[in-house]
Structures are given as C-alpha cells and as structure tokens.
Amino acid sequence: MHIRALTLRDFRSWEHAEIELSTGPTVFLGANGNGKTNLLEALGYLSTLGSHRVSADAPLIRTGADRARIGANVVNLGRELRVDVELNRGAANRAQINRSPVRRPREILGILHTVLFAPEDLALVRGDPGERRRFLDELCTARRPALAGVRADYDRVLRQRSALLKTAGRSGRAELGTLDVWDGHLAAHASVLLAERLRLVHELRPHVTRAYAALAPESRPATVAYRSAALPVEVLDPDRAPEPDDPALLEQILLRELAAARSRELERGVCLVGPHRDELDLELGATAAKGFASHGESWSFALALRLAAFDLLRAGGAEPVLLLDDVFAELDRRRRTALAAVAADAEQVVITAAVPEDVPAELAGTTLRVTTTGDPEHRISGISGDRPPGTGPAVGDDPPRAVSSESSAP
Structure with a gap:
C-alpha cells in the first residue's frame, strides 16, 4: 500500500x-x-x-x-x-x-x-489509560473497519446512559426499567469491542516482546496484558485466544456486573462498568512500565508498540x-x-x-x-x-x- x-x-x-x-x-x-x-x-x-x-x-x-x-x-x-x-x-x-x-x-x-510514530507517543507509556485504549481501538479498527460503527454506538449509549444515571441520582429515584434497557444496549456493544480488544492483545503480545528485545536487549522482557475489573481472571488470561462466540459470554458477564454496580452508579452518577474504564498494562519483567521505566525504557516501549502494530498489520495482509x-x-x-x-x-x-x-x-x-x-x-x-x-x-x-x-x- x-x-x-x-x-x-x-x-x-x-x-x-x-x-x-x-x-x-x-x-x-x-x-x-x-x-x-x-x-x-x-x-x-x-x-x-x-x-x-x-x-x-x-x-x-x-x-x-x-x-x-x-x-x-x-x-x-x-x-x-x-x-x-x-x-x-x-x-x-x-x-x-x-x-x-x-x-x-x-x-x-x-x-x-498507516502507523505513525511521533514524540507524543511517549504518552502511550507515561500517559493516562485513555491513550492506551485509543491505541488498541485504532488498531482494532484498522484490522476490522466495521468496528468503527460499534465504537460509535457504544460511545452514544454510554453518553445517554450516563446522563440518565445523573438525572436519576439527583431526583432520588431511578427509572429502573429505562436503565435496564440501556444496560442491554451497553452490554451488547461493549461485548463486541471487548472481544476485539482481547483478541488483539493476545496477538500483539509476542510482537511487542520481540520488538522491545531488539530495541533494548539489556533491559527486562516487555509484555502487555489487558486489565478489566468487570471480567474474571480466566477471560483475561493472556495465553488464551478469545473464541468466536466470546461476545455472547462477555455480554452476560457485563450485564451481571452492571446490575451489581447499579446502586454505586446511581450514587455517583457515572457508568462504572465497560471498556471505557479498562486498561492496557505495559510491563517490564514483573514491574509496571508506567512510573518505573527509565526515559530510555519508556521510549523503547513506545516504539515497540508501534513496531508491533506495523508487524501485525503487515502479517494480516495490509x-x-x-x-x-x-x-x-x-x-x-x-x-x-x-x-x-x-x-x-x-x-x-x-x-x-x-x-x-x-x-x-x-x-x-x-x-x-x-x-x-x-x-x-x-x-x-x-x-x-x-x-x-x-x-x-x-x-x-x-x-x-x-x-x-x-x-x-x-
């Protein structure tokens, strides 16, 4: 191309x-x-x-x-x-x-x-989780363009559900039936996005490890892992590739977690469950890269993420x-x-x-x-x-x- x-x-x-x-x-x-x-x-x-x-x-x-x-x-x-x-x-x-x-x-x-590497990419390692979620979602969408519609639908539902939580919390009463409907919409879109992220992280991990080792052979081994408070450990297992029917399983898990978090969400007026709160953990050995990696290690990790994305897209024929x-x-x-x-x-x-x-x-x-x-x-x-x-x-x-x-x- x-x-x-x-x-x-x-x-x-x-x-x-x-x-x-x-x-x-x-x-x-x-x-x-x-x-x-x-x-x-x-x-x-x-x-x-x-x-x-x-x-x-x-x-x-x-x-x-x-x-x-x-x-x-x-x-x-x-x-x-x-x-x-x-x-x-x-x-x-x-x-x-x-x-x-x-x-x-x-x-x-x-x-x-395209794969773009810029000085701003240091934020992939040192910045907030939103930088890393964006990295995942853009790479997911490059591999599967139809996911852009899922992301747009999820963002729309998240905004509308969050607005309802704030209104219900201020008024002191919950529109439970309406919230149940929005829970269903949120879980349906979130499950597809989560399945793609999990699949991507599974495939990306070896590319990141190899790229980082080439950039900093004297450093500790680098790896990436997906973190989500809503998902059980077995679903987040980094050595397990998501199955084709995983979105259905993830949807049921999310519905259960949304129900369990309902009272806390109404109290705080925010949506506490979903991929918008997840994180891509970057690890050097047994230590988190963010906050502990040196300047050179942070640059190497940021570059390794971009090089891994390049290799993964190329391997997919694009x-x-x-x-x-x-x-x-x-x-x-x-x-x-x-x-x-x-x-x-x-x-x-x-x-x-x-x-x-x-x-x-x-x-x-x-x-x-x-x-x-x-x-x-x-x-x-x-x-x-x-x-x-x-x-x-x-x-x-x-x-x-x-x-x-x-x-x-x-």
Whole structure:
C-alpha cells in the first residue's frame, strides 16, 4: 500500500497543497514551525479519522476558514482509490470515495492503513489509560473497519446512559426499567469491542516482546496484558485466544456486573462498568512500565508498540504506510538503527526532520524541503526537492505547486 498524491486545503497551516509521493522513503525537511508535522497528521487522519495531537477537529481547520479538506490517492495491490474528507466548523464532516459521497465518514476506514510514530507517543507509556485504549481501538479498527460503527454506538449509549444515571441520582429515584434497557444496549456493544480488544492483545503480545528485545536487549522482557475489573481472571488470561462466540459470554458477564454496580452508579452518577474504564498494562519483567521505566525504557516501549502494530498489520495482509514524525532526533543509535531497518523495508515511509543529519543514510530518497517566506503574521510555505531519477518533477518546481499559509499554529 502507498499514497500516490496528497491534497490539502485549509488544513492547519496549509492553505493549499498538491504533493506527489513515491514509494520508498520520502523526507519532509525543514525548520520547526514550517508545517511538516501537519502533513503527517493529515495522512494519519485519513487512516483513523483522528489526530495524534488533538482530540477535536476544530484546531485542524485553518484560522479564518470554515472547512478543511484532506484528499489522497491510495494504491493497494494495484488498485487506486481516491479518498477525501471535509472537516466542517460547526457542522458534520463529510467524505468521498472516488469523488462519490458516502453516508458517513467512517466508511473510508480501511482504505488507507498507516502507523505513525511521533514524540507524543511517549504518552502511550507515561500517559493516562485513555491513550492506551485509543491505541488498541485504532488498531482494532484498522484490522476490522466495521468496528468503527460499534465504537460509535457504544460511545452514544454510554453518553445517554450516563446522563440518565445523573438525572436519576439527583431526583432520588431511578427509572429502573429505562436503565435496564440501556444496560442491554451497553452490554451488547461493549461485548463486541471487548472481544476485539482481547483478541488483539493476545496477538500483539509476542510482537511487542520481540520488538522491545531488539530495541533494548539489556533491559527486562516487555509484555502487555489487558486489565478489566468487570471480567474474571480466566477471560483475561493472556495465553488464551478469545473464541468466536466470546461476545455472547462477555455480554452476560457485563450485564451481571452492571446490575451489581447499579446502586454505586446511581450514587455517583457515572457508568462504572465497560471498556471505557479498562486498561492496557505495559510491563517490564514483573514491574509496571508506567512510573518505573527509565526515559530510555519508556521510549523503547513506545516504539515497540508501534513496531508491533506495523508487524501485525503487515502479517494480516495490509501493508501500512509508515509515518515517522521527527523521531530520529529523539532516539539513540541503537533505537535509530532498529527503526531504520524496519522503515527501509516498508513499501512507503514518510519522514519529517529538521536537519538532514537526523535521517539515517539507508532512508535517503526523495527529499522535499519545506521553506517559508513572508512576515511573521502571514508566512507562506513552499515545497521543493530533488527526486530520484524517474519519479517525475519535484513538488514546488517553478511555479510552486504546494504552498502553505502559516497564519495558524503548525
């Protein structure tokens, strides 16, 4: 799988851009603040319908614009598809496949697979459980795009049930019949999501262990495990792969736990049972990585999680595009070498860096330089670069084909 072309309009700092990409490594080179990361963020958004930097879409729309647009031509197994997403300020987002509108943006999921590694990934180890749940859910959805609908339904039911709990708690009376109905909806959607998470963690564990051992052979062995207060130990057994009928079993367990937690939920006005409260435990030997791992160990674990995701998607037949956002400057020689070896073998890897020295020699290829001109209040960026023979003209040749307005934060 690879991206042949990327189009942006009013996305972050980019007023307009049309960028041709080739297979192999492509490096966006330039000083910090020029908008390089925004390009990788746009590609990641097409893959996951989310940003790795912010939780809402509003910051992605350029200051002064009402909407932003991201589009790409994606080639997979010889077939090319055009995918576009329009982010609207104050209105629903829209999407197209081959220029034809689709009912919901999530219908584009699965067309482009990416694995993005960025400095923000340190939060996978040191951040709150929501970071790790998001990692699991995005990887689950990449493997099974239909899960996006399950996640959306679960979030909707969770909001509505939580609102009912707050209302019932304040009024001093419980709408028991209504809560029973919402319990059923919550358990039905949660069981499917939980089954996918458990299956993913089971398959991911050996990949994480191998990747971490290659990055930090002198460290303790790394592993991952799923933790849920609602599920019994035998269901969470890390050596047990979930069976196809597990969602039905999980649904019954969740219904039982919801009933047992009813009085506590009414008292607190929050939903205490469900995958929104679960955790992915990261362990080094017999010790939790969070709070105990060194800075180098934390970087290794974060990188191991991303490399494991890349290996797992590739093993499933979906060769992902590897996106590396200014990460080589953060890594020591061993970690740089391990990451570069994986990247050099990828069908397509897109890299951002501030200086050429930050890019390993084996990833030399297409280099596109992101530069800016103009005053500090309204900087304009252009892209230029030297491309290997046979890859076509450079983006940004005279006249420039990719420009950016830096009137908003990069």
